[in-house]
Amino acid sequence: MSDGSGNGQLEGKVAVITGAASGMGLATAERFVAEGAKVVIADFNADAGRAAAEALGPAARFTRCDVSVEDDVAAAVALATDAFGRLDIMFNNAGIGGAFGPITEIEVDHWDTTFAVLVRGVFLGTKHAARVLIDQGEGGSIINTASVAGLGGGAGPQAYSAAKAAVVNLTTTTALELAPHSIRVNAICPGVIFTPLMHGGDVDDAEAMVSELQPLPKRGEGADIAGAALWLAGDDSAFVSGQSIAVDGALLAAGPRxxxxxxxxxxxxxxxxxxxxxxxxxxxxxxx
Ligand SMILES: NC(=O)c1ccc[n+]([C@@H]2O[C@H](COP(=O)([O-])OP(=O)(O)OC[C@H]3O[C@@H](n4cnc5c(N)ncnc54)[C@H](O)[C@@H]3O)[C@@H](O)[C@H]2O)c1
Incomplete structure (x- = not known):
């Protein structure tokens, strides 16, 4: 049963959310549970992940997971089916800022780790969730967190932006492949969302940037991504697949200015x- 604060839009559904110990993943876990879903929080950060699951109560479980490690991702998906009996929604959301600095200086290891978390992580989540969803034979929704940085330059470092561009393409190719199984695959491309990853503690600086560059006069919050994820997870988006949807306060719409x-x-x-x-x-x- 839902906790009564939502409309029961995800009643009876089970989701795995990676990176759900913080930021937009946590906001989505809270929203999904409020809408009646059961949620597996899969995160690298065990302390924060455990605390998040405890706060959400019996509708949530935590598993310590590095999304770049196949066994960890397989175990997160298995926890959903073991604890809650099925899987309906996979939200591949975990992320890091990754490698930064001039292209002439970036270490290969840092580049590779960025892609391992941001791209291999989405691949592994899709792979293991799709196996379960195909076996269940009732369709499902896979949601990937890309970024406006994956749709052009100027919104992030090279490795991060290239990795997010790969997530956008992986979303379209897997949407085609999984469509015959009624599994939908979509991506959310957040703009500036006020999470610890984005502002790194300097909220004032982030607010100043937003007021200058973002057309909508509103701070992007984790809850804004949770709302988009809820729509993509639920039946109201039943005919939507292969899309990468910007949730960005019209940042991209503002274009070249x-x-x-x-x-x-x-x-x-x-x-x-x-x-x-x-x-x-x-x-x-x-x-x-
Ligand atoms: N905040 C923004 O403005 C913004 C914009 C565009 C895209 N994004 C993307 O949104 C997603 C969520 O970011 P956020 O802003 O909520 O950040 P956040 O730092 O608040 O949360 C990210 C979570 O991912 C977890 N994580 C990191 N690496 C992991 C790994 N290898 N395995 C499992 N978990 C791991 C972290 O422990 C953390 O709990 C990321 O993919 C990020 O790239 C964020």
């Missing part, structure tokens, strides 16, 4: 009219 900066477009919000380009016709304009 050229319009409004050239002299002839600077007054764009104070004027209304029609530009005829180089046709020789005069522009029509009226000041607002």
């Amino acid at each position: 050229i319009f409004g900066r050239l002299k002839n477009t600077r007054n764009v919000h104070r004027m209304v009219g029609m530009a005829h380009g180089t046709t020789g016709q005069a522009p029509v304009a009226r000041r607002l």
Whole structure:
């Protein structure tokens, strides 16, 4: 039974969430349980993971898991079926910032570890969850956490961004492969979400950046990702697969931010009219 704070949208469903000891994974575990799901918290950080599972009560279990290690991921999926009898939702969400620094200096080990956590982790979660979901024969939902950093430059270091781009592509290819089994695979591409990974303790600095760059005047929170994950996990998204959905306060929609900066477009919000380009016709304009 759900704890009554949700609408029972995931009543009877069982989820594994990696990286659920903190940030958006934790917010999603809380939301899923409130909506009636049973949840396995699979995280590298045993103290935080155990505390999260205890706080959620009997609907949650914790397993210490490094998503880059196949046996750990297989054990997390097995815990879901052993403890709760089935699996419906796999949320491959665990992540780290990974390698940083100039491309001329990055250590191969650091590069490889970044990809091991961010890409191999999603591969292993998909592999082991899909085996169970295929055997059950009732479909399922696999959700991957990518990033707006995986959709272009300028949002993260090279290794992280390249790894998240790989997650976006793995989402599309596995969505195709698993579609005949009614298993949907989608990715969430968070923008700036106020978690310990993003702000590293300096919340003021992060807020200043957001107020300058993000169009929606709201802080992105773990709960915003949990809401998107809930939709992707549940039946309301039954016809959605292979998508990478930005949940980013319109950060990507703002695009290259050229319009409004050239002299002839600077007054764009104070004027209304029609530009005829180089046709020789005069522009029509009226000041607002
Ligand atoms: N916060 C943001 O602004 C942002 C933006 C885009 C994408 N993301 C992605 O969102 C996901 C969640 O990040 P968050 O912001 O909630 O960070 P977070 O640090 O609050 O939580 C991440 C969790 O993942 C766990 N983890 C790390 N490596 C692991 C491993 N090898 N095996 C198992 N667990 C591991 C950590 O222990 C932690 O509990 C990550 O994939 C991250 O790359 C975050």
